[in-house]
Every structure is written in structure tokens, then in C-alpha cells.
Amino acid sequence: MTMTTTNDLIATAPARRRFGGGDLAGLAVILLVAVLGYFLFPNNLALLTRIIAAALLVLSLDLVTGYCGVATLGHAALFGAGAYAAGIASAHYGINDPLAMLAFGIVAGAVAGLICGFVILRAHGLPQLVLSIALIHLFHEFANKASSWTGGSDGLSGIAPTALLGLYEFDLWGRTAYVFGVALLAVVFVLLRLIVRSPFGMLCRGIKEDPVRVRSMGASPKIALTKMYVISGAVAGVGGALNAISTQVVGLDSLSFTMSAESLVMLVLGGTGSLFGALTGTVVFMFFEDVVSAANPFHWLTMVGALLIAVVLFAPKGIYGTAAAFVARRKEAQ
């Protein structure tokens, strides 16, 4: 953990910002954790894959909320759009190649991102939050009503992905799905690292701090944020497609307010505005949820609540953000 934070800090320290080093270290940490997970929880790979899918959603949320300052409680709309698109492609159109399903998920996520961005970016602050809530309810209701396509409240079944690359069947233990998920996460992570520090990423950070200033530099915050929403939708779409492919069902919960809110909780838990924050928050939340709900099915929500309050009060930058700031201070003190 210490190693992660140090590397990430070095990578983001402006004077030393370079390609390669920090990205490779970050990627190495992700892969290391993934390998560890594989050997530590060989019977629980389905959970780990679910964590990866959620991590993709939280990363996607981080792009618009953490990096651009957009307030949203409806982000699962993008994830659900990806999940349903991948699922419907398979269940209704016989498009069972997992990579093709993935492509459907990405495109649908991006389109949902465009739609949500178009609506949500018309407002700011609380009205923006309300619009996002309205949107997720509309998406949810639409999926519920279009039951001949989505299976409605029964969920969409009949999803039957064929072997990955024609070689690796999606086995009962979820090994293929897990490796597929890890590979997707790794690719997305590297791409997002590039985007976050690109000129566009810098523009978005500027917009988050002061859109009026950005306008008086001749750049359009609305166009930039819409573009970020589309990218964010594509990332959430990857997560949704992964979920559809690995679980072979898609339920209305993947398009729910609850899921949207939980993804925001995970992001805040880990720390907004950093890719590692998003990943840390997801892993901690999902593990905590799984472990605590198994140990005490009646009070696990209480404990999740307590954890969240503790983090918000004592580590307002989130678990990762606070750890990173701590390491940075230690380095400066030396």
C-alpha cells in the first residue's frame, strides 16, 4: 500500500510528471493485487469480478465527479446501459462473442453518457443532483417497462457468451471472467492515466476549479464536460458489459438509484479525483460489505454507515487520498 501511494505521488508531482514510471508501477500494483486475489480467494472469483465491474463504474464516476466536479447520483445509468446492451445483444440477437458484447456495452454506455451529460450539465449544484436522480429513475423505469427487451423485474436472462477469443470458455469457477475483468481494468486504467494528464485532463481540472476562468481562456466547459461524460459512459459501459458477461444476467439493480449512490459512497470512501482513490474505495467497500454482511447480516449496513462517517470525519480526502497526503508530508519533512 505504501508503495502504491508513493509511486502515485511521484507520478503526479508536476515537476517530475513523466510517462512510463508511475503508470507501470500503478499497473504493476493492480496486477499484483489481482494475482493475490486469485490465489487468496480461489472460490470467490465471482465476487472479485463483481468488484472489478464496480471499480469500472466508480472510475467512470470519478472522471465526471472527481476530475470535473459534476454532482451526480445517477451514474449507474451509464453502467446499466452497458450491461443491458451487452446482454440484449446476446439474448436477443445471438451476438455471443464476448468482445462483440463488450463493444455493444461500450457504445451504449457512451450514448447513455451523452444523454445524461446533455441533461445533467444544464444545471449546477443541487439542481444538477436532482436532474441526475430524475434521470436514473427514468432509465430504471424505462428498463422496467420495456420488459420484452429487458426482462423487466425478472431480469434479462439467456445471455450466453461464447469462449473468449474462441479459446477460453467462461467456466463455472469464474476464472475466465476474472482474468477478462482484470485485463479490462488494466487497459482502462492505462488509458485513463493518459487521459487524466493529457491537455484535456488539465482542461477538466481547470473547469472543476473555475469554469468562468476557463471560458475567458476561450475554451468551452460544456463541450469538454460532455466529452468527458461520453468517455465516462464508455468506461462504465465496460463495467456493465463485464457484469453481463460474467454473471450472464442483467437485473434492474444495475440501473438503480441505490447502485448510483453506492458508487458515490465508494468514490468518497477512497478519495475523489484520483484513479487509485476510486479503486481503493471500491475494494474496501465491497470487501467490507461482503465480510461484514456474512458475519452479521442484520447490522452490516450500520457498520458500513459507521465506516463512512469515520472516513468522512477523520479522513475527508478518503482512504487513499489521506494516505497519499500523509506520505507526501513525510517526504517533505525529510
Add this chain to the structure above:
Amino acid sequence: MQPIFEVRNLKRAFGGLAVTNDVSLSMAPGDRVALIGPNGAGKTTFVNLVTGNLKPDSGEVRIGGEAVTGVDAIGRVRRGLVRSFQVTRLFADMTPAEHVALAVLQRSGRAGRLFGNFLGMPDVMAEVEELLGKLGLKELMHRKVSEIAYGQQRLLEIAVALALKPRVLLLDEPAAGVPQSDTGRIEQALADLPADLAVLMIEHDMDLVFRFAKRVVVLAAGAIIFDGSPSDVTKDPRVREAYLGSYANASHAA
């Protein structure tokens, strides 16, 4: 010379109070104009109207002969009308290098690029270093803006504006809040502005105004009451009255 910047009969009222009252003004390339006037005269409002940050009730703004009254703030910047802010508006978490780089990238149509980093773009870095070097900010270029002194932030405001390569530059009190010891640097920066740039500077420091401007415009209660040479401005009875009036009000209030 053909004016690069023209304002005709600009009007704006806030709740019945005419804050900009039929203001007309034009500037040619290379002009150095100081816009002065008592506090609350409507100077910042004038800048906001001209840049498109505020909508006028009536009147017209032209840049390079083109009417831009219907063009938004972004479009006016792209046509070469750039401003700085009276109260520094910078991105606290970003570095001076990032500020200037963002402006350079935006100007050259690369601010939307999804890959690469300005540190690895030699042409951008060359411009960043040159501009920040000129303003004495090169040593601080990789510090966060929140960690540098206010005077340096004011200089960075100017650097960002210049990085956009404006044709018309509106500086809203560039030296406001800067300690006396640092105003020299700002004055130097003003003296070094590109010769063909039309500059309108709002400023209270009269020494700075007299050294900088070849023409002074006085705004009082939203209207231009004087437009002429610096040597005449202090002799003008209406200007004296406007300033005396505001001092009288100030002392009355106090």
C-alpha cells in the same frame, strides 16, 4: 488607423441604476488606455459587458470591425479580446506552467487532446518558459498557485492573458493588492507588452497610470466624463468634481 476595438452606446442598468450609461469608446492597435474612476463607477461592469460575461441592455461591441454583440464570451476570446480579473481567478491546485500551457494549448486548438502531456511538447514548453521567464515566474513554474505570493499570482494572470495572444487586452486593476515592493515587476510587464496590442487598463495607482497610459478615460456614475491625454486629466473640472464627490461621500460614510 482602423479601430481594433469599438464600443458604441453601451448601456446596462441594475435594478434601475444605470451602471453603464451610454458608453462609447474605440481603440487602435498599440493604444495604451487607462480607465479610471471612483469606486463603483462601473469600470468592472464595463469590462464584463465588453467581454460577454454580462449582457448589455443595448449598445454594440466590435472587434476588428466585426460586431460581436451576439457572440458569447468564448467566441470573443477567440477573436482576440482577452481580459484579466480584478480579483485573481486562477486554478489553486494547478501550477503556473500548467496555467500558461493550458492557454497556449487552447489557443493552438490542442486543449482537447486526450494523450500526451505539455511537458513533452517542446513548442508549448518553449512558450511557457519564455513567458514565465519574462515575468520572473520561471523558478516557481512547478509550484502550486496556492503556494505562491499574491503579487506573483497577479503576474500569472497577465501571463495567462498574454499566452492567448490577444489583439485587445483588458486589465482590471492588475496591481490591486500587490505589495509596493512587487509593483515594479508588474510595471515592467506592462512596459514589455507587445507593441501592436491594444491595452485598456483599469488602475487606481495614478503613478502607474501616468507612466503607462498615453490616453486616460474617466468613468463616473457609469458615464465617460473625460477622454484625453494624461496631462489634461487632473486639470479637468468634471474629473475633479467626480473624485471630490466620491471622497466627500467616502468621508461622509466614514
